[in-house]
Amino acid sequence: MIRGIRGAxxxxxxxxxxxxxxxxxxxxELISKNKINPEKVASVFISVTEDLTAAFPAKALRSFPGWSHVPVMCMKEIPVPSSLAMCIRVMLHVDTEMAQEEVKHVYMGGAKGLRPDLLEKSPS
Known part of the structure; x- marks a missing residue:
């Protein structure tokens, strides 16, 4: 089963x-919390808010051993008024046997407010 694992x-x-x-x-943190093997990752989507223009965040993923062949796409987040600024969002599409409720999504820094219902599962 392919599951989406989110982080921000x-x-x-x-x-x-x-x-x-x-x-x-x-x-x-997403990789660690969910014990993700890059061979089980179908793709990764990374979005940034329109105020982040200095680099592609996918560059970080390329430095991880074993992740050089995982397809990654960076894109701009929809600029909704009053939305969280200076934010990077990540969606990993992973082949896993985990049930939906076992997936550990990760929200850090100011992004904790995006999904307060998942805060108990997130690092600080």
Missing amino acids: ITVKDNTEREIVASAGRVIS
């Missing part, structure tokens, strides 16, 4: 270093 994190500055580091942090 806010970024302090629109710099390549901050975007790549923040993306790496949330992706690393």
